[in-house]
Amino acid sequence: MEMKTVRVRFAPSPTGSPHIGNIRTALFTWLFARRHGGVFILRIEDTDRARYVEGSVQEIMLSLRWLGLDWDEGPIFQSERLPLYRQVAEQLVQSGHAYRCYCTPERLEELRRQQEAAKQPTGYDRRCRYLSEQERAELEASGTPCVIRFAMPLEGTTVFQDAIRGELTFENALLDDFVMLKSDGFPTYHLASVTDDHTMSITHVIRGEEWISSTPRHVQMYRALGWELPVFAHLPMILGTDRKKLSKRHGSVQFVEYIQQGYLPEAMFNFLALLGWSADEDRDLYTREELVERFDLSGVLDHPAIFDGQKLLWMNGVYIRQKSIEELTQLCLPHLQEAGLLPSKPSAEQVEYAQRVIALEQERIKLLSEVVPLTEYFFRDTLDYDEKGVRKWFTQPYAPQMLEMLTVRYSRLEPFDLPNIEASTRAVAEELGVTAAQVIHPTRVAVSGRTVGPGLFEMIEVLGRERVLIRLRAAQHMVHRTQQAAATE
Numbered sequence: 012m013e014m015k016t017v018r019v020r021f022a023p024s025p026t027g028s029p030h031i032g033n034i035r036t037a038l039f040t041w042l043f044a045r046r047h048g049g050v051f052i053l054r055i056e057d058t059d060r061a062r063y064v065e066g067s068v069q070e071i072m073l074s075l076r077w078l079g080l081d082w083d084e085g086p087i088f089q090s091e092r093l094p095l096y097r098q099v100a101e102q103l104v105q106s107g108h109a110y111r112c113y114c115t116p117e118r119l120e121e122l123r124r125q126q127e128a129a130k131q132p133t134g135y136d137r138r139c140r141y142l143s144e145q146e147r148a149e150l151e152a153s154g155t156p157c158v159i160r161f162a163m164p165l166e167g168t169t170v171f172q173d174a175i176r177g178e179l180t181f182e183n184a185l186l187d188d189f190v191m192l193k194s195d196g197f198p199t200y201h202l203a204s205v206t207d208d209h210t211m212s213i214t215h216v217i218r219g220e221e222w223i224s225s226t227p228r229h230v231q232m233y234r235a236l237g238w239e240l241p242v243f244a245h246l247p248m249i250l251g252t253d254r255k256k257l258s259k260r261h262g263s264v265q266f267v268e269y270i271q272q273g274y275l276p277e278a279m280f281n282f283l284a285l286l287g288w289s290a291d292e293d294r295d296l297y298t299r300e301e302l303v304e305r306f307d308l309s310g311v312l313d314h315p316a317i318f319d320g321q322k323l324l325w326m327n328g329v330y331i332r333q334k335s336i337e338e339l340t341q342l343c344l345p346h347l348q349e350a351g352l353l354p355s356k357p358s359a360e361q362v363e364y365a366q367r368v369i370a371l372e373q374e375r376i377k378l379l380s381e382v383v384p385l386t387e388y389f390f391r392d393t394l395d396y397d398e399k400g401v402r403k404w405f406t407q408p409y410a411p412q413m414l415e416m417l418t419v420r421y422s423r424l425e426p427f428d429l430p431n432i433e434a435s436t437r438a439v440a441e442e443l444g445v446t447a448a449q450v451i452h453p454t455r456v457a458v459s460g461r462t463v464g465p466g467l468f469e470m471i472e473v474l475g476r477e478r479v480l481i482r483l484r485a486a487q488h489m490v491h492r493t494q495q496a497a498a499t500e
Contacts, residue, residue, distance in 0.1 A: 015214055016048075016049055016050065016214075017043065017047040017048070017049025017050070017214050017215060018044075018049055018050045018052065018212050018213050018214050018215075019040045019043055019044050019049060019050070019051060019052065019213060019214070019215050019216075019217055020040070020051075020052040020053070020054045020207075020208070020211065020213055020216075021036065021037040021040050021041070021051070021052070021053055021054070021075075021080075021082075022054040022056050022204065022207075022218075023037075023055065023056065023071050024055075024056045024057065024059060024062070025055055025056075025057050025063055025064060025067040025068045025071065026059065026062040026063065026064055026067065027064045027067055027265075028064075028067060028070045028265040028266065028267055029067075029070060029071050029074050029265070029266045029267075030257075030264045030265055030266060031249060031257065031264060031266060031269075031283075031318065032219060032248070032249050032257070033071075033266070034074055034075075034078065034266045034283065035246070035249065035283045035286055035287070035316075036217065036218060036219055036246060037074075037075060037078075037080055038078065038080060038280065038283045038284060039217060039246060039284075039287075039288065039306075039311070040217045041080045042284065042302060042303060042306040043215065043217060043306060043307070043308065044083075045303045046303055046304070046305075046306045046307060049214075050083045050084060051080070051081070051082050051083050051084075052082060052083065052084040052085050052087065052211060052213075053072075053075070053082040053084070053085035053086045053087070054085055054086070054087045054089070054207060054211070055068055055071070055085075055086050055087065055088045055089065056089050056200065056203060056204070057088055057089055057090045058089045058090055058093075058197045058198055058199075058200075058203055059197075059200075060090075060197065068086070070266075070267050072086065073267065073270075074266045074267060074270070077270055077276050078276050078279060078280055078283075079276060079280065079299070084211075087207075087211075089198075089203050089207065090197075092203075092206075092207070093196060093197065093198070095206060096192065096198035096202050096203055096206055097192060097196065097198075099202065099206045099236070100159045100191050100192040100198070100202060101159075102236070103159075103161065103191070103232075103235055103236065104159060106235065107162070108161065108162055108232075108235035108236075109159050109160060109161050109162055109191060109235075110139060110140050110142075110159070110160060110162055110188075111139065111147065111150075111151075111157040111158070111159055111160075112135075112138075112139040112140075112157055112158050112159070112160045112188075112190070113139055113142075113150045113155045113156070113157045114135075114138060114139060119135070122135075122136060132185070134187030135160070135187045135188050135189075137187075137188055139160070140160070140162060140188060156194040157194060158190045158191075158192060158193055158194050159190070159191050159192040160188040160189060160190055160191065161188055161189055161191050161201070161228065161231070161232060161235075162188055163183055163186050163187065163188050163189070163228070163231060164183040164231065165183065165184060166183060166184065167183050168180050168181060168182055168183060169181045169183055169186075169227035169230050169231060171226060171227070171230050171240070171243060172243070173223070173226075173243050173244060173245055174215070174242050174243065174244040174311075175244050175246070175247075175311045175312075175313050176223075176245065176313050179223065179226070181224075181227040183227075183231075186227060189201055189228055200225070201225060201228055201229060201232065202232075204229065205229050205232045205233060205236075205238075208241055209233070209236070209238045209239075213241050214241055214242060215241055215242045215243075215244060215308075216241045216242070216243050216244065217244045217246065217308075218244075218245060218246065219245065219246050219248065220245040220246060220247060220248055221248070222245060223245050226243055226245075244308050244311065246287055246311060247287045247311070247312050247313065247314055247315050247316050248315050248316070249286060249287070249315065249316050249317075249318050250315045250316070250317055250318065251317070251318055252317060252318070252319055252320075254315070254317070257318055271380075272378055272379075272380050273342075273346060273378040273379025273380035273381065273382075274323070274327050274378065274379075275327055275330045275331065275342075275379070277299070277330050278323070278326045278327040278329070278330040279323070279327075280299060280302070281295075281296060281297055281302070281326060281330075282322070282323045282326050284297065284302045284306070285297075286316045286318065287311060287312050287315075287316030288306065288310050288311050288312065289310050289312065290305040290306075290310060291310065295322075295326065296326070296329065324377050324378070325377070327377055327378060328376070328377035331373065331376050331377065331379070332373060332374060334373075336366055336369065336370045336373065337366065339369055339373060339376075340362065340365055340366040340369050342379055343365070343369055343379055343382040344357070344362070344365065346379055346380050346382050346383055347365060347382060347383065347386075347390070350383045350387065352383065352386075352387055352390040352391070353365060353390065364389075364473075367473045368386050368389045368390075368473055369382060369386065371386075371464075371465035371466075371469055371470060371473060372385045372386055372465060375465075385464075388459045388460055388461065389473070389474060394459065394482065394485075395460050396456065396460040396489070397456065397460060397461050397462050399462070400452075400455075400456040400461065400462040401456060401489065401493055402493070403452075404452050404453035404456050405453065405456065405486070405489060405490045405493040405494070406493055406494055406497050407449070407453060409443050409445060409449075410453055410490045410494075411487065411490050411491065411494075412443065413439060413443060413450055413453065413454075414453075414454075414457060414483055414486055414487045414490060415487065416439045416442065416443075417435075417436065417439055417450075417454060417483055418480060418483045418484060418487070420435040420438070420439065421435065421471075421476060421479055421480060422476070422480060424476070427472070427475070427476045428472060429468050429469060429472045432468045432471050432472055433468040436450060436451065436454065436467070436468065437450075451467050454467060454471075455467050455470075456486070457482060457483055457486035458470070458471060458474060458478075458479050458482045458483065458486075
């Protein structure tokens, strides 16, 4: 039997910035297409005009491109296909599988209130399903607005196979006659999705598990139209580490925020691929090619996936450490520029300096945005001193003499390089009769304002003689003021 070409779609609604769950669905769908040599389609389901958010389409496409999820067809906009949906809705009316409903919003709201008061399931009572031909003709002639509802079977069950969850069964009596076409001529999700999946020859519908309850409605529409069913695969929901629905308390929800914070696409790609899927291997790090080679729906879990922000952060750090220093510098430059630490068009010398600075912190950076707080003292003319560090080290009785000795020695060093810097600093400790640590710690505070950071001697070498001498002289004044203040307390 001839095998069909796999055709799948990612079909987001532009009702806001895409979130982690949306993009995880896109990633799984893309992986499935690439694994099977299929076609990945981007379809924008923009028929809900009331909830349309300007700019969200651009953010959807930005997110996909950033992750490297290239689409083969699209973007296709449902709002440009309205005649097709009306045609299918009318076809279902003509075949007796759908009907026009003239109930006003006020009546439907009153019906809902009555059902809730009686503690009954809410849903349409099918009043218009049983109108006589005369009643329909009168309502039509009066110009009463109407929607088109699908006539669900009143008895029996709807059964379908889910590629992840197996056979699923729904009682038809519990499913109401849903609206397919609204009075403004726009389709609901149910009509537009089924129509597009069929006309686009979609072979596998891969979407979130929140759509499971809608699938029996879609199955009945396929059957009423005589269309072949696609394979349904409903992905597990994503929960936080507290096993509650993912929200702001678990970190960012909007995907573009992860881009802005400085996550790498390789790390996010790897992390999302393991969010509800497993290759049944004891490993966490995969290349894109390895994931394409291994991915299949059989590995998708049928229980919620746990979003572990700490694991994502760790994974991002791993990928950052794998970068060449040249590439990492280019990735960090926008963050340094946005913080005002580098100009919009830095010189070759400024980029080379930034590269040397970033090389000192590459092991500690887990997010590209962290380059700013970790390195800003390399670029600023004035320092923000750590108060505890100042109180502890600038009050030492030997601090004034130590800073003066370092200033003299560093000013004469030739060349001003790591071996000479280390030797001179340790020589000062010996002359003062203190340990190397007792010189290293206050010197770090003096030249960086901080008590932690990269190796002191490496840091001094990168800062350069001129900056270091200026900071040592500034520190001498601060030591004088600090010790005077301490003496009066």
